[in-house]
Every structure is written in C-alpha cells, then in structure tokens.
Amino acid sequence: GENVGLHLPTLSVQEGDNSIINCAYSNSASDYFIWYKQESGKGPQFIIDIRSNMDKRQGQRVTVLLNKTVKHLSLQIAATQPGDSAVYFCAENIWGNTPLVFGKGTRLSVIA
C-alpha cells in the first residue's frame, strides 16, 4: 500500500460487531460535516454528511452523530465487515464557504 494511515490511531473490531469512530472538530463556526473512507491506494470516498441543524443522520449501516456543545462527531458502523477496513476521516467547513478541513483520521481494522 501507500502507507495511508500508517501513523494514525487504530481501532480494531471483530467482524459483525459495531464500530464507533470519533472525531473532535476544531471550528465552532463549522456547520457542515462529512465522513470519508479511504482505502489503500484510493482517494477519499464520501460516506455520509450532516449539517449543524441535525444531531443524527442515518445511512445504510452507518450513522453520524453530532454534538455541537462539545464539538464532537462520531461515525457508527453497524455489523462491521472486512470491507470496512480503511482509514476514516472527518471533515468540516462552514456551509457556503468551502473547502473542507480534515481531521487526523482513524484506521479501522476488522478482524475476521
């Protein structure tokens, strides 16, 4: 691979379990947040987004939770599969004022 996420925090989960990946964002003025998944050798892939007028949004097997009080974002993956193994990044911006600022990232490792 291209050493994506080599030095990033790692979360290891058993296949079939739920995963929770956390992110502390930096700008209290940010009102748009995205989670990206980056597999080895690929660019970041959009997973799910949420605007600040919501505190929860659900997709297929994924849920994003937003706590503006403590500037915290989380991504929950239900029934984690080996194909979910990747590096996950949160990103933020002020809606109407791109571009995105990225968080540090977390490597998710799924144990079969």
Place this chain on the structure above:
Amino acid sequence: SAVISQKPSRDICQRGTSLTIQCQVDSQVTMMFWYRQQPGQSLTLIATANQGSEATYESGFVIDKFPISRPNLTFSTLTVSNMSPEDSSIYLCSVSGGPGDTQYFGPGTRLTVL
C-alpha cells in the same frame, strides 16, 4: 457524483525536476481544489483552483512551488516544481458543485522523489 480522473496515477522523480499532475472531471464543476497527503497523514489543502484567475493558496504553499492552472470548468493541473524528497506525497484533486455542496475526490497521484 462527478467522475474524477488524475494523471499520472504514480511517478518516481529525481530531485530538482518538476512534475505536472492533471485532473479531469466528467462534468462542469464550480470548485476545484488540490490537497496533499503526506505518508501516514491526513489531507492538507494546497490551493483552490480558480477558473480564469490565479489560484488561491493556503498558508505554507506558494505559487512558485505549486503553480496551478484551471483553463475551464472540467480541468486543472498542479505542478510540483524543483522537487525534493520532502515533496513525496499523494496529491489529490477534489471538486464541488459550489458552496454547500459535497466535495468529491479523485484517485490521487502518488509521487516519490528520490
């Protein structure tokens, strides 16, 4: 979402040379950006590519080192000039339909400088 391609996908270059990376989108987009991802790190914005005018660079990045072109709404180039081993990174093109729209990323260009 837009389909984004980058050329080359990877390259190995000698110190002191320059490399131009191309980004092509299959539809017109309002915003185009260039990011750098150093080994084991997150993404850092280099600049916003503006059509018909000079790119807008982030702190720590300058036009002489990273000249950018954007001749139309579907194409942009990033040049990494006078390369050193510290420039070894993944360079990523990203596009957006406009303020408030999601950003999508190309596959990246993996650059190694010897």
